[in-house]
Amino acid sequence: MGASGPSSIRSYREDLRGVVGSSATAYGYTLTVWSAGAVLSYTYGPPSPPEVLAFFAGAVAAFALVGVLAFGG
Secondary structure (H helix, E strand, O other), X not given: OHHHOXXXXXXXXXXXXXXXXXHHHHHHHHHHHHHHHHHHHHHHOOOOHHHHHHHHHHHHHHHHHHHHHHHOO
């Protein structure tokens, strides 16, 4: 079978498991935020551009704060 034999498939599956496992949490957060946003947009209408920018800025600031807390500076 050459280079694409069973060991290559096994290596691919191991790498795939690693990628799926390490991205599952981020994917879950993405689905949660988008679903909540869809429900809120349906209920209250679409957000204005300043509201979108405020959400984005808050998310970036919160991520930066968690990074500072996690890595100590």
